[in-house]
Amino acid sequence: MKLSEFTRPDTLAAARRTLRELGPKGMVLAGGTALHFMQGKTPVTAVDITGLGLSYIKQKGNFFVIGAATPLSDIQRYRGPRWAMHEICRRISTHQIRNVSTIGGNIARVFPWADLPVVLLAMDARMVVYSGKEKEIPADEYFSSQPARLFRGGDLLTAVKIPVLKAHHGFGSVKVTRNAAAFSLATIAALLELKDGVIKSARVAAGSAIPFPQRLKPVEAALVGKEAVTAVFKEAAAAAGTAAKWVGGEGMSADYIRELAEVSIVDALERAAEFARGRAE
Amino acid sequence: MTKTTHTVNFTLNGEKKTFGTRPDEKLLTLLRREGYRGTKYGCGQGTCGACTVLVDGRATYACLLYAMQAEGRTVRTIESVGTFDKPGEFQKELVAAGAVQCGYCIPGMVMSATALMETEEVFEDEIVKEYMDGNLCRCTGYEKIWVALRKTLDRQASAPAKRAGKKSSSKGSKK
Structure with missing residues (x-):
């Protein structure tokens, strides 16, 4: 993919506005590792979302909430009660990729070999999508077909909510x-x-x-x-x-x-x- | 390179720098163009690890990072770890173990090991392998690299006073 411009919006609203204006000429960039391999000769503008505070993991009630721009290595290292996400993250690619590649990048556009969609489907996770306001989409619906369909209008994946496993x-x-x-x-x-x-x-x-x-x-x-x-x-x-x-x-x-x-x-x-x-x- | 259209600012090996670049230029290309040629171009697709640099202390493939992504960050290359006249600890052990044949993978190996040594406190084999799993060597079969790394790590682990001192000073400078 050829980048002709690079922007760093400082709010979620600004990022969405920019993406709406750019349409197919805009491309969200978090870790950016997949962009190097994407086909397409039309130059695109990278919209860097790493400055939006979307890199975090916290437990909130019955959910672990993982920011969309959280690198896989952070998920691999995190420990919480009955936490199970580290196992698969350790198995994704290499140390250097895990340090850069994000959970959002793994699931916003699903490649057939992606591991996290499999785990999130089994876990019954919820994806949080920002479209001016945030809404939650259950995994079954989110992964029913290519999730990239959800982001064509400039909407953004902001977080993934994973239910904390109960006893039994x-x-x-x-x-x-x-x-x-x-x-x-x-x-x-x-x-x-x-x-x-x-x-x-x-x-x-x-x-x-x-x-x-x-x-x-x-x-x-x-x-x-x-x-x-x-x-x-x-x-x-x-x-x-x-x-x-x-x-x-x-x-x-x-x-x-x-x-x-x-x-x-x-x-x-x-x-x-x-x-x-x-x-x- | 054709004309630069953008600028990027980051700390490179301890010095604040500003470089001209273009949105599709890779950090690896920029570094090598600016004379930091210890960082190698290997596969160019995030597999071999020869281009490994540290970005904010984390090992990263410079071939899969756009230079623009380095804005405001701290980048370290092999040049910050040692020189030909004054090699780093791991570099000395690599030479002593005869672990360097063609040598192309070595800068990347050293940078991954640097991330390991500066991040972790305990160097169990599993953790070491995890940090080193993104660096390929096509000459040595890894055994000698492993021996050199183990020696370096064991020595570092048995020198707690020095480590503690280093830690507290780096904390002090951040806050």
């Missing part, structure tokens, strides 16, 4: 890569609510091995009401084939990738169940 709730995420810094082959995230060893509710999401991150509802359905044990997890994971269109690549067949995803689903569920049990005592 557990979360697990798994990212499969060929080497530490590689793009994901399959990313799976699972949220389980247990009651007396039985799964009361489940949210399981996948990404990378499918065209766009999504929940795996047949897998979730196969879990609810059953015991949180490996045999049940395996049976549920077998529903992954009907839940999404698995795509091969890098010399791997679609069937292989699906099997990889199934194994990862079991792993993520085991982690989530362990989390739920461990913290319930």
Whole structure:
């Protein structure tokens, strides 16, 4: 992407105004790491939002609120009660990228291999979008198709709200890569609510091995009401084939990738169940 | 480079500087053009780590940062860590361990290690690997680099008085 101009608005309202005026010739910049790889010959104006105070993590009531311009390394280092976001952030790219790349950049325009949409879908997060005033969009709606659709009119993602996990709730995420810094082959995230060893509710999401991150509802359905044990997890994971269109690549067949995803689903569920049990005592 | 259209101000290796630039110029290009050639151009796409510099104390790929993004920040390059005549501690250990073959990755390695040493208190292997996971070496197989780094870190960890002194002085200057 070719930058011809660079602006640093000092308020959210000014940033939105500038983006509205620029239309397709404006581009939000936070970490900016993705901009270097975006196609397009038309020169654009970078609208730098890093001066708007959008880099923070705080616990507010039943939510952790993460500012949209918070770098992944801050999320990786943060610790709060029943915090689970650090695990996936540690697995994203390299130290230098995590220091710059932001949560907002990962989810405002979703690339198929992005990890955070998967985690936020499973976590039932809410995205805060500024359009003159702020409104919250639940993950299911936000990720129902390319979120960039929401920002065409100059609106901005300002924060992500992640529910604080309650007792008996557990979360697990798994990212499969060929080497530490590689793009994901399959990313799976699972949220389980247990009651007396039985799964009361489940949210399981996948990404990378499918065209766009999504929940795996047949897998979730196969879990609810059953015991949180490996045999049940395996049976549920077998529903992954009907839940999404698995795509091969890098010399791997679609069937292989699906099997990889199934194994990862079991792993993520085991982690989530362990989390739920461990913290319930 | 064609004509500059913008200016950017940042602190570079302790000195306040103003540079002419353009919105699409990378920080790496600016640094090398201005004579800071210790910072290397490797892959140019945020994979190899040869261009690593510190921005506000954090290791960053200079090839994936527009120069304009450095406005108001503190940038450090390999030139601030050591010179040929007066190398830094890690640089001395790298030479002693025979860890430098072609040497192209070394400035980046040193900058990532500098971020590690100036940020963390405890140098467990997992933490060290996390800080170094964005730097590739295609000659040594990493073992000798690791040996040199471990020696440097162990020495630093066993010199708490010096560290404490350094910490308090940097805090003092900030406030």
